[in-house]
Structures are given as structure tokens and as C-alpha cells.
Amino acid sequence: xxxxxxxxxxxxxxxxxxxxxxxxxxxxxxxxxxxxxxxxxxxxxxxxxxxxxxxxxxxxxxxxxxxxxxxxxxxxxxxxxxxxxxxxxxxxxxxxxxxxxxxxxxxxxxxxxxxxxxxxxxxxxxxxxxxxxxxxxxxxxxxxxxxxxxxxxxxxxxxxxxxxxxxxxxxxxxxxxxxxxxxxxxxxxxxxxxxxxxx
Amino acid sequence: xxxxxxxxxxxxxxxxxxxxxxxxxxxxxxxxxxxxxxxxxxxxxxxxxxxxxxxxxxxxxxxxxxxxxxxxxxxxxxxxxxxxxxxxxxxxxxxxxxxxxxxxxxxxxxxxxxxxxxxxxxxxxxxxxxxxxxxxxxxxxxxxxxxxxxxxxxxxxxxxxxxxxxxxxxxxxxxxxxxxxxxxxxxxxxxxxxxxxxxxxxxxxxxxxxxxxxxxxxxxxxxxxxxxxxxxxxxxxxxxxxxxxxxxxxxxxxxxxxxxxxxxxxxxxxxxxxxxxxxxxxxxxxxxxxxxxxxxxxxxxxxxxxxxxxxxxxxxxxxxxxxxxxxxxxxxxxxxxxxxxxxxxxxxxxxxxxxxxxxxxxxxxxxxxxxxxxxxxxxxxxxxxxxxxxxxxxxxxxxxxxxxxxxxxxxxxxxxxxxxxxxxxxxxxxxxxxxxxxxxxxxxxxxxxxxxxxxxxxxxxx
Numbered sequence: 001x002x003x004x005x006x007x008x009x010x011x012x013x014x015x016x017x018x019x020x021x022x023x024x025x026x027x028x029x030x031x032x033x034x035x036x037x038x039x040x041x042x043x044x045x046x047x048x049x050x051x052x053x054x055x056x057x058x059x060x061x062x063x064x065x066x067x068x069x070x071x072x073x074x075x076x077x078x079x080x081x082x083x084x085x086x087x088x089x090x091x092x093x094x095x096x097x098x099x100x101x102x103x104x105x106x107x108x109x110x111x112x113x114x115x116x117x118x119x120x121x122x123x124x125x126x127x128x129x130x131x132x133x134x135x136x137x138x139x140x141x142x143x144x145x146x147x148x149x150x151x152x153x154x155x156x157x158x159x160x161x162x163x164x165x166x167x168x169x170x171x172x173x174x175x176x177x178x179x180x181x182x183x184x185x186x187x188x189x190x191x192x193x194x195x196x197x198x199x
Numbered sequence: 200x201x202x203x204x205x206x207x208x209x210x211x212x213x214x215x216x217x218x219x220x221x222x223x224x225x226x227x228x229x230x231x232x233x234x235x236x237x238x239x240x241x242x243x244x245x246x247x248x249x250x251x252x253x254x255x256x257x258x259x260x261x262x263x264x265x266x267x268x269x270x271x272x273x274x275x276x277x278x279x280x281x282x283x284x285x286x287x288x289x290x291x292x293x294x295x296x297x298x299x300x301x302x303x304x305x306x307x308x309x310x311x312x313x314x315x316x317x318x319x320x321x322x323x324x325x326x327x328x329x330x331x332x333x334x335x336x337x338x339x340x341x342x343x344x345x346x347x348x349x350x351x352x353x354x355x356x357x358x359x360x361x362x363x364x365x366x367x368x369x370x371x372x373x374x375x376x377x378x379x380x381x382x383x384x385x386x387x388x389x390x391x392x393x394x395x396x397x398x399x400x401x402x403x404x405x406x407x408x409x410x411x412x413x414x415x416x417x418x419x420x421x422x423x424x425x426x427x428x429x430x431x432x433x434x435x436x437x438x439x440x441x442x443x444x445x446x447x448x449x450x451x452x453x454x455x456x457x458x459x460x461x462x463x464x465x466x467x468x469x470x471x472x473x474x475x476x477x478x479x480x481x482x483x484x485x486x487x488x489x490x491x492x493x494x495x496x497x498x499x500x501x502x503x504x505x506x507x508x509x510x511x512x513x514x515x516x517x518x519x520x521x522x523x524x525x526x527x528x529x530x531x532x533x534x535x536x537x538x539x540x541x542x543x544x545x546x547x548x549x550x551x552x553x554x555x556x557x558x559x560x561x562x563x564x565x566x567x568x569x570x571x572x573x574x575x576x577x578x579x580x581x582x583x584x585x586x587x588x589x590x591x592x593x594x595x596x597x598x599x600x601x602x603x604x605x606x607x608x609x610x611x612x613x614x615x616x617x618x619x620x621x622x623x624x625x626x627x628x629x630x631x632x633x634x635x636x637x638x639x640x641x642x643x644x645x646x647x648x649x650x651x652x653x654x655x656x657x658x659x660x661x
Binding site for chain 1: 211212213214215217218219220221223225227228234235237238241246248251252254255262263275277278280281284316326327328341342343344345346347349350353354355356357358360392393396397423424426428446447449453457460492509512604605606623625626627628630632
């Protein structure tokens with residue numbers, strides 16, 4: 001059994017509503033003044049949480065051990081900062097999967113690179129899922145990359161994700177560096193055909 | 200059926216297919232900065248890996264630098280530590296570090312082109328989403344996360360999927376006082392902030408062919424604000440003229456070979472695109488954002504949209520009334536800078552208008568000019584334009600990212616409203632979670648600075 005496989009993630013859900021939530025909002029730039037990712041979880045959605053005065057979903061005691069994040073469209077747009085998904089991964093028990101309408105491309109790639117599947121659902125299905133999760137904080141939400149659906153109690157909704165990302169997560173090979181290193185010989189022969197810098 | 204530049208460049212750099220269905224792709228140039236690289240170098244150390252191609256890796260410090268003084272140590276010990284970490288990592292791995300001490304520093308997306316590092320047909324990546332800027336040269340350039348920064352340091356490659364290609368064609372002549380920034384904001388307003396996802400954007404058409412390199416950089420810089428990780432313009436004589444003689448540009452016999460190669464990388468006239476959008480330059484006016492995404496903008500002459508549920512959060516945050524014009528809206532801060540609009544031509548255009556009009560910054564407005572690089576700054580100083588800014592009441596600061604993202608001491612305070620030539624008006628972007636950002640061209644920022652409120656620069660500097 002490969003412990004890196006991410007084919008089925010189960011846990012309680014926490015929802016953050018709103019389209020176009022950018023990575024500055026997920027993780028404010030001032031907190032990027034650091035040289036490691038350690039301890040960044042405390043700053044996830046920091047500004048919104050402060051404004052909400054304890055009423056933000058990330059401060060809801062009933063959601064404190066949530067592992068599945070429910071969002072809307074174009075989540076993670078803007079800056080390429082990996083600090084954003086790293087902070088989600090390090091928040092409390094750690095967000096392990098994200099379900100939304102759509103994701104910004106760089107954010108999506110950053111999530112896959114650290115083993116967080118982001119799956120997309122139709123808006124109507126997403127509404128049903130959020131309604132179910134809102135009604136029962138203890139509801140277990142299961143993100144299944146084998147069957148490509150998300151289930152919660154009697155509800156089961158289909159989800160999609162690009163096949164390459166799905167493959168990486170299911171096989172546990174989401175950290176690409178080993179595979180890229182294996183191509184060393186081919187890399188050097190490809191490089192030989194390209195102009196040098198400052199030739 | 201012809202091929203696009205995107206596909207040609209991708210194929211020329213394809214190393215091998217990967218098991219996931221992605222392709223291992225070689226990166227010609229990797230740009231590195233202090234914020235998104237320390238963890239990547241840390242990951243290398245953990246795995247005992249080195250840097251595969253230090254000669255293709257270039258670094259500088261831009262996000263965290265204070266723009267009041269570059270004297271070390273900085274007042275902020277964390278900023279100083281981040282800069283020291285970058286210097287150490289560069290030294291250890293033999294990476295060229297563009298140092299403030301040698302006058303080489305600046306925002307990466309300003310200094311890369313300045314050095315002639317950014318060339319047509321290249322693949323360029325950087326742990327910064329505004330890497331799309333380099334597409335102005337007909338390079339495929341895009342932002343990556345820190346784990347990918349590690350991948351590129353270790354292997355000079357990335358696991359990528361080919362994007363689809365959308366051509367955005369702008370035809371016609373822009374009116375006076377309408378700039379590349381306005382074209383960028385107009386495109387995003389029309390298509391939205393997510394439309395570019397999954398696409399590379401090819402910008403073309405007569406309007407863009409007529410752009411200078413710096414204008415093309417402004418346009419490609421904001422491709423990411425429309426959701427496209429990379430935007431590009433096909434290289435032409437304007438591109439080649441810009442590059443000739445720059446430090447890393449090919450010299451001697453290599454120059455002619457390079458031009459031939461660059462020319463061959465252009466999209467074929469019969470290239471097939473996955474989507475084509477056509478826009479008319481005549482429809483574009485000076486643009487101003489009024490909300491919390493770069494798509495929430497309006498022509499300065501037009502009223503804000505009517506209220507709708509989708510816009511509720513933006514109206515609430517900004518405190519603006521739906522249906523009213525933004526013109527006349529008082530501002531607190533004017534910021535001219537960022538990788539979008541802090542190149543020589545941006546600042547010269549503003550200085551010229553200030554000098555000609557004799558207008559001064561309205562009392563009560565804090566106005567900053569932050570050059571994109573030390574070289575840009577030097578050039579302005581040599582032309583005496585720093586005096587023009589200072590005499591008009593602007594602060595003329597050291598090069599850096601400054602108030603674009605407030606990772607340094609340049610920040611908004613409380614509910615301040617900033618007229619800004621930067622690229623993002625996200626909530627909290629400029630350092631105050633209550634702060635408000637109005638994106639516009641540098642000349643429009645100057646008009647707001649001297650008027651004390653949002654104004655139509657075409658009238659202010661008539």
C-alpha cells in the first residue's frame with residue numbers, strides 16, 4: 001500500500017463561500033515574510049477571519065477538524081504563492097481535498113504538487129453538497145478519485161478533474177521531482193539542441 | 200493547417216512524455232526571487248540535490264525590499280534575513296544574483312527583459328504569476344509554485360500539459376490618452392477573470408503590432424489577471440530592435456542565426472486557434488477598476504454598474520454607490536509602480552505630462568513613484584525626470600515591488616483609497632484589509648494625484 005496515494009479522502013467539511021477568492025485572501029502577502037512553510041496554517045484566511053470576529057467558517061469549533069474544503073468558482077486566482085495551499089494543508093488537521101465549481105490554474109497545480117486534490121462539480125450539485133454540509137457539521141464528506149464523485153450521506157455528486165492530475169494523485173506520484181530526475185539523460189540531450197544563454 | 204507559436208515553443212522544449220500524460224518540458228530561463236525560493240532551496244538540501252543549470256538561473260530581490268533606502272541591514276530583520284538567504288543560496292549554487300550593490304536590481308519582470316535574458320521562442324518560469332510579462336517577446340513564460348521552483352532548480356524541467364490557445368485580436372487605433380494598460384483592463388472586463396484558465400493567450404492584431412515592447416509587456420503582464428498563466432505576442436522587428444545589443448542578446452554571427460530562429464517561431468498565418476476574440480481599439484477608453492477583481496472596471500467616462508448579488512461584496516468593500524460615476528471619487532494615495540507599469544516609458548510619459556501641465560500633487564494625497572529597476576531609476580535621474588516628480592510633489596523611491604503587494608513598508612492604512620498603476624485590486628492586496636485599490640494607467644494615476652480624485656487624464660493634462 002502506497003501511503004502517498006490520494007484516491008479517497010474522507011472527513012468533515014468546511015465551506016468558504018464566494019467566487020474569485022484570490023490567494024491574497026487565502027494567505028496575505030505580509031505572512032510570506034518567512035523562509036519555511038512551518039506554522040503558516042494559523043494565517044489561512046487571516047484577514048477575513050479577523051473581520052468576521054470569530055464567525056468565519058475556519059473559526060467554527062464544529063468545523064475545527066474539517067478535512068474537505070468546499071468553495072465556489074475560480075478559487076485561488078491571482079498570485080502563484082504556494083503558501084496559500086500550504087497554509088490550508090497546515091490549518092488545524094489540514095485540508096486534504098477541495099471541492100468547488102472551478103479553480104485558478106496555478107493554484108490547482110500547486111495543490112496537486114503537494115497532494116491536495118481539487119475537484120470540480122456542477123454549481124447545482126455543489127449547492128446541494130454545501131446545503132447538506134451546512135445542516136450537519138459532523139457529516140462525513142468523501143471525495144473519491146476512483147469513482148470521480150463526492151458523497152455525503154445519501155447525496156452523491158459527480159466531479160471532474162484533469163486526467164493527469166488524477167493519475168498523479170491516485171498513484172501517489174504527485175510529487176514530480178523523482179520522475180523528472182529520472183529523465184536526466186533525455187533532458188541533457190534536449191538541452192543540447194537549444195541555444196545557450198548569452199551565446 | 201499551421202501551428203501557433205505556443206505549440207512550436209512547447210514542442211521544441213519537450214523532453215519526453217510522462218506516465219501521467221504530461222510532458223517533461225525544458226525551461227530555458229528560470230528567474231528566482233527571495234519570497235518563493237527559500238523553501239525550494241530548503242527542499243533541495245533535504246534531498247541532497249543540487250541546481251542542474253545555474254547558468255540558466257537568475258535571481259534578484261524585489262518583493263520585500265524597502266523602497267526608502269537600500270542600506271543594509273534593513274529595519275525589518277525578516278526582510279534582511281530573506282535577502283541574506285537568497286544571497287547565500289545563489290552563492291552556494293553559482294547562480295547570478297542581480298545585486299542592488301551593483302545597480303542590477305529591480306523587479307524580475309523588468310530586469311529580465313532589460314538584460315536581454317527574455318528572448319523569443321524561450322520557455323521562462325518563475326515563482327511569480329506575473330512571469331507572463333515575458334511573453335511580450337514571444338516567449339512562453341508563466342508563474343509556478345515553490346514545489347515547482349524546486350523541480351526546475353533540480354532538473355531545469357517541469358511536468359506540463361499543453362494549453363489551448365486563444366488569440367485576442369485588437370484592431371484599430373487607440374485614442375489619445377488610451378494605453379496598453381487600458382487594453383489589458385478592457386480585455387479582462389470583457390472576458391472575465393477566469394476565461395483564460397486552460398489557455399495561453401496570443402495577443403495580436405494591428406493595435407498590438409503597433410505597440411512598443413514596454414506596452415506589450417504591460418499587456419502580457421496582466422494575462423494572468425484574465426486567468427491565463429501565459430500571454431504572448433509574436434516576435435517581430437520591434438522585438439528584435441529592443442533586444443539588439445543587450446547583455447544576454449546574441450552577438451556577432453549568432454545574432455543573425457537567432458533572428459532566423461525567432462522568426463520561425465512565429466505563429467503561422469494559417470495557424471489554428473482554439474478560440475479567437477476580436478476587439479476594436481476605438482471601443483477602449485481610459486479604464487478604472489472600481490471593485491475587488493481586475494474585471495470589475497469601467498471606462499472613466501461611464502457610471503458604475505447597477506447593483507447585483509454577484510457584485511454585492513465588491514460594492515460593500517469599496518463603499519461605492521451602484522450606477523454612479525467613479526469620476527470625482529477622492530483618493531488618498533497615488534502609486535505609480537509595479538511590474539505592470541514601472542518601466543522607463545511609463546514613467547517618462549507621466550513626467551512629460553507633469554512638466555508640461557505644471558500640475559502638483561493635491562495636498563493631502565500621498566503620491567509615490569517607484570521605478571521598476573535601478574536601471575530605470577538611473578535613466579530617469581540622468582534625464583532630470585526625478586526632479587520633475589519631486590517638484591510635482593511625488594516621492595521618488597528606490598526600485599522594488601513596493602505598494603503593489605505590501606510585503607515591504609509601503610502599505611495602505613485603514614480605509615485608504617489608492618489610485619494604482621499595479622495589477623491587482625484584491626481585498627487587502629495593498630497592505631490594509633480595509634484598503635481600496637483603483638487600478639488604472641500611470642497617466643490616470645497622475646491625473647488622480649494632481650486632482651485629488653479620479654479624473655479623466657485626457658482633460659486634466661489637456
